[in-house]
Amino acid sequence: MFELNLNDITPAQFLAEYWQKKPLLIKGGFKNFQDPISPDELAGLAGEEDIESRIVSKQNGVWDLETGPFEDFDEFGDRGWTLLVQAVDHWHPDCAALIEPFRFIPNWRIDDLMVSFSTEDGGVGPHLDQYDVFIIQGLGRRHWRVGMPDSSLQQHCPHPRLLQVTPFKDCIDVITEPGDILYIPPGCPHDGISLEPSLNYSVGFRAPAQKDLVTGLADHLIDHELTGLRFTDAGRSVPESVGAISDQDLAQVQQMLRAMIDDKDFTSQWFGTYISHAKHELDSTEPDPHYQHDEIAEYLDEGSVLTKLGGLRTLYYQSSPDADIQLFINGERYLLPTTEKAAVLKLTEQISLSMDDGKFFAEDEGRLALLTSLINKGYWYFTE
Secondary structure (H helix, E strand, C coil): CCCCCCCCCCHHHHHHHCCCCCCEEECCCCCCCCCCCCHHHHHHHCCCCCCCEEEEEEECCEEEEEECCCCCCHHHCCECEEEEECCHHHCCHHHHCCCHHHCCCCHHHEEEEEEEEECECCCCCCECCCCCEEEEECCCCEEEEEECCCCCCCEEEEECCEEEECCCCEEEEEEECCCCEEEECCCCCEEEEECCCEEEEEEEECCCCHHHHHHHHHHHHHHCCCCCCCCCCCCCCCCCCCCCCCHHHHHHHHHHHHHHHHCHHHHHHHHHHHHHCCCCCCCCCCCCCCCCHHHHHHHHHCCCCEEECCCCCEEEECCCCCCCEEEEECCEEEEECHHHHHHHHHHHHCCEECHHHHHHHHCCHHHHHHHHHHHHCCCEEECC
16 A cells, blocks of 8 residues: 655645645655556556557657557657556556545545656657646656646647647756656646656546536436426517527526526436546456345355455535435445445445455345445455
8 A cells, every 4th residue: 555645744735735726746755666567567558458548759859649559569669758558547456556545635536547658758748737637756767847827838739639838937847756746736837758767657636627517417417318497488578679589588598507506416416427437448347147145245244355446436425414325336326324324435435345344234234235236236346
């Protein structure tokens, strides 16, 4: 397990002073850091059809980008390129453990773990992102420059699928070594160039745009065949112009939309299912045949340990201490009584269920049924 060392600040101070405000270098953020994955293992993941990967290279001043899967890397040479593999936490349990120290940020905000391998002089060029990221230095060293948001910066595309930014003034200029961490808020330009073969681990955060939320809301309405209220206009007067949309009509349309969003019960159901759904493929395998309740109870009674699937999003919403709990797991909603808060916390805040946790679930028929269902979906699996 990785233990985060913020040096002389606490998580609360970090959130108050740095989160979404300014970048931070955390020297020795992970003491005695050991890479959870090797370059060869990462290359193996990049060869899989279900895993998103790309290679960014710069040869003779020309940028290029290719998408995986990749079988052979010889054509890229010995320097000037970077392999990036998305959502490695979904496929590699040891890498998934790198996300856990950052869970002083709510689960729903965490996106995934991207892992990159760079040869000497490898990088993706100066750019900025619209989300927060912690970049952990693994194998090797990397020269990083990070700046503050600057409205005068211009974005450009040196390649049709590669967005970079014009030169920027840095506030951090550092060579990162294994265990060092860079926190970079949205909109901060940054550029990292590998000084030698190196690995980097990027813990990214989800920041849905209004377009994403509206699209997700529309999908939810369609999937659940929800029409809501219809426009009505009893008492309408004769308009001055039949071609005009009146302020009164527009205000009523706005009120219709606002009424839907202001319904907290509706919004919590929609948002919980939307934001808990995995953006990338999960490495889930349903047991065949499915387990029966009594089989699971027997395994738990024998002391078997369960581990949560990497990348699985587990969230909950409770409007008040005595209200029912909405549990959201990978886009599915489970309604539980408030008496089951302890079970909900175990499922949303822990990456494994210990022997004692297993007995806690086995002692109640409803809990056992829920856990059996989750195991049969491949969301939790036995490790001991």
